[in-house]
Structure formats: structure tokens, C-alpha cells
Amino acid sequence: AQSVTQPDIHITVSEGASLELRCNYSYGATPYLFWYVQSPGQGLQLLLKYFSGDTLVQGIKGFEAEFKRSQSSFNLRKPSVHWSDAAEYFCAVGVQTGANNLFFGTGTRLTVIP
Amino acid sequence: DAGITQSPRHKVTETGTPVTLRCHQTENHRYMYWYRQDPGHGLRLIHYSYGVKDTDKGEVSDGYSVSRSKTEDFLLTLESATSSQTSVYFCAISESVTEAFFGQGTRLTVV
16 A cells, blocks of 8 residues: 655745755655645645656746655755745645545645744 | 635534535536544545545545536535534545645534
């Protein structure tokens, strides 16, 4: 069965500092992997996605993520965090079982301090 | 938000009453989904649809039913609402495995 683990429930970083959010997945086949961001009271917005090819993927808002098959990880990174990045971040694995279903991690809440 | 409208956006209802949430899309996407979001659980799939009148259960389907009579509409029904169904409900649509688009969510409170 597929599953996604985000080990950090809450992370606090200073504005301008670098960021890494961790994501580990479990899936028997080649995964489709996603990172979504959710601002308070809003829906989810896709930051980036990985299907195949280059294991370092670039997304919107200056985010990137690296797929490491040997570690079953898909960590999200940003070199310099802005106050507007404060939000909740979800990692997800995509599974094709009758539809294109997404299985989400429990999320990491990011707080940015001045 | 990719042409997805959820209604209502907020609802308070009493235990034991039926509730229907509506998701309407203007993108003509084949797949539609209902998720619920709860603290500490992330988003969990309730039901999904892969075409008109074609639906299937997700991981937390107990107490919920769905219907899709038109491509653009996907209804989620709580036949008899319980306090454990207090949650934020999100509709999503997709055409392929490449991306899913989410609505703004419906906050449901069962008292």
C-alpha cells in the first residue's frame, strides 16, 4: 500500500534562511510525486511534480525538490525563505487505481519569523 | 482555481440531518474527487469519479455517498451527519496523472 510521511509537523525559520521540508513515501512502483502548498483558508496549489527524468525538479515561487529513489524521499527546498512562504505544505504520491488518486502526507506547517 | 466551485463554502448542521455538498467544474475534466482535511491527517480521499455515473470509494468512504449525473457536477452526501464528519471538504479535478486542481473548500460543522 502507498503512504507518505512528513516527519516534521511544524518548522520555524527566519526570513532569508534556507528551507528543507522532508517527505518519504512508500509505493511499489515508480511514483508520481507532488508538493502542494495551502495558505490559510485556501485550497491547495501545486508547487511542483515529479514523474520521471531529471531527479531535481523546479517549481513555482523558487521551490525545488529532489527525488532520491534509494531513500524513498522527495524533499522540498528553497534557498531563501520569504515571509509570504508561511503556509502548510503537503507532499503527495499519485496512484493510478481507477483514477489518478493522490495520497497525502499529514502536512508541515511553516512559520517564518522576521 | 481552474474553474472549480464548491458550494456552500460554510455550513453548520445538526447531527442526524442530511447534507449535500456540491462541486462544479468548468474544465471538462474526466476525474473528480472529494477529500476531507483534518488536523494531523492531511487530506484523505472519500470518493472519486472517473466519468458520469462512474464512482468508487476512497479510504474514508463510510457515511458518505456521491453522485455524478453530469460531467461538471460531483455531489457529496452525508445521509445522516455525525460530529465526526465535522471537517473541511475539498473537491479536486484532474484529466491525467500529471496534476490535480483543488477547489476552495467547504467548512462543515456538525453540532
